[in-house]
Amino acid sequence: MNHWHVFRVALLVGTRDFRLFWNWRTWLFGWMARILTSAASWVLVGELVGDAGRLNYLLIGNASIAGVGTFAVAAAAWERWDGTYSLLVAAPSSMAPAMMGRMAIWIFHWVASSLCTFAVLLTVFGWHLPFPALLVIPLGVTLLALSTYSLSLLLGAWIGLMPALRNISINILTTAILVLSGAIVPVSFWPRWVRAIAEVFPATHALAGIRSALAGGSAWLVGQEFALEVAVALGWLSLALLSVDRIAEAGRANGSIHLS
Amino acid sequence: MIARTQLRQSWRNVEDLLPVIVMPLLTFASMAIFLDAGRLDLIGHALTACTLITVGQMGFFVGSELVSADRRNQLLELMVAAPTAYGITLAIRVAVITALGLLGVAEGWLIVRVIFGVRVLVAHPGVLLLTLLSSVVAASGTAILFSALFGLARTTRTFQHAMNGPFYLLGGVLVPITFLPRWLQIFSPFTFFYWSAGLLRDSFRAGEVDRLWLRLGIVAAFGVLFGAIGIAVVSRMLYRLRRDGALGLT
Numbered sequence: 001m002n003h004w005h006v007f008r009v010a011l012l013v014g015t016r017d018f019r020l021f022w023n024w025r026t027w028l029f030g031w032m033a034r035i036l037t038s039a040a041s042w043v044l045v046g047e048l049v050g051d052a053g054r055l056n057y058l059l060i061g062n063a064s065i066a067g068v069g070t071f072a073v074a075a076a077a078w079e080r081w082d083g084t085y086s087l088l089v090a091a092p093s094s095m096a097p098a099m100m101g102r103m104a105i106w107i108f109h110w111v112a113s114s115l116c117t118f119a120v121l122l123t124v125f126g127w128h129l130p131f132p133a134l135l136v137i138p139l140g141v142t143l144l145a146l147s148t149y150s151l152s153l154l155l156g157a158w159i160g161l162m163p164a165l166r167n168i169s170i171n172i173l174t175t176a177i178l179v180l181s182g183a184i185v186p187v188s189f190w191p192r193w194v195r196a197i198a199e200v201f202p203a204t205h206a207l208a209g210i211r212s213a214l215a216g217g218s219a220w221l222v223g224q225e226f227a228l229e230v231a232v233a234l235g236w237l238s239l240a241l242l243s244v245d246r247i248a249e250a251g252r253a254n255g256s257i258h259l260s
Numbered sequence: 261m262i263a264r265t266q267l268r269q270s271w272r273n274v275e276d277l278l279p280v281i282v283m284p285l286l287t288f289a290s291m292a293i294f295l296d297a298g299r300l301d302l303i304g305h306a307l308t309a310c311t312l313i314t315v316g317q318m319g320f321f322v323g324s325e326l327v328s329a330d331r332r333n334q335l336l337e338l339m340v341a342a343p344t345a346y347g348i349t350l351a352i353r354v355a356v357i358t359a360l361g362l363l364g365v366a367e368g369w370l371i372v373r374v375i376f377g378v379r380v381l382v383a384h385p386g387v388l389l390l391t392l393l394s395s396v397v398a399a400s401g402t403a404i405l406f407s408a409l410f411g412l413a414r415t416t417r418t419f420q421h422a423m424n425g426p427f428y429l430l431g432g433v434l435v436p437i438t439f440l441p442r443w444l445q446i447f448s449p450f451t452f453f454y455w456s457a458g459l460l461r462d463s464f465r466a467g468e469v470d471r472l473w474l475r476l477g478i479v480a481a482f483g484v485l486f487g488a489i490g491i492a493v494v495s496r497m498l499y500r501l502r503r504d505g506a507l508g509l510t
Contacts, residue, residue, distance in 0.1 A: 038425045041425075048305070100282060169507035175282065184289050
């Protein structure tokens, strides 16, 4: 069985995971109610501080990352609940395609959450965007979702060994994206060492690209930021691919797979 | 005894403590915005949000899952067979879990003081303390009701994901409701968060606190009323399940 086939089968498993949580009604009226109200709360902080520019800044930032980072890391732990984790570790091929496939379904969930949030918030706050900018948003959101997915893969590899920490790591990841990526304050607000982390953190460059496009920045600048986001995604993906089997193997070597 | 057992269980279970560990981290976001905008006068808003979201999440996410968890772990049948009424046991356990959410106040304060180096001035410490206690009562009562309604219907997860955001927005937990559209503001007084958030913000502000006892009473009344309805609902449903011999089958 080649890697691509394993990935596709695992993606089907991921689809089943998704359906266990959501159908179209609960996703639209349950999940989106949560995401929209959460994003709207942050946008209204812009009004609270009395600054219209900040309101727009918070709207773009929070809509871009709305829902991004949720669920995927936990999918690595679900292999444990299904009793399939040890089988995957014991299998002769790499664990990476199976993990990547099962987690990949949540990329669609992130992109859909973000684009729906954009659509609703732009309508509610009466903000009209020019047509080319509207095309840049889906591209930027997809890129930041892909780089978040790459980091989630790395976290998921560790979570396979420490499943109890799955939800904490998701919450820390989503909060870190909110705080570090420039969604709420410009990255320049933070001290130098935090800025250095933000540079290699998912969403920072894609968000900068989206902001630049919406502010009428040159295509070259936007392209540069998006290229950096792709580089960040590839960096985390490489680290994840190098780590997945090694981490799983470490669990097999010390016999902790069925004990943690 | 029930409280001590629940405390020991939750203390060892990282999932139970999840809101306490992660929710106060949102203080990083709110403080960053307020500092960047030069609005140090809004620190009380950041701490109010941190406190109420942590206490609320302990109720919504952990407390309201107790009935579902008891069913999942096949404990419900044993507890129903025990001489103490399940509703009373449930109420005590939910209250212990929700009270643990108060640790979020300390974590939020630490973030503001140590990470951002900003001193927090509490103008009315007594009001702060009383509001925290009444908010725990209100969050516990609400969680008991939701635990009863959703736990027995086995839809806890969906409800947990759906309910918290709208509640916090309508309750003006982070941003006072005066910034919401007028037609939405009508619903705000029907959530205890609205009353608690107002009192907490007032406790950080100098000046007299308006209608203190009335507002505190309303917060506590939410807890007592919802808690009593929750216990009645769970008792009634368990009675019917036992009478029909369907407990453990539904």
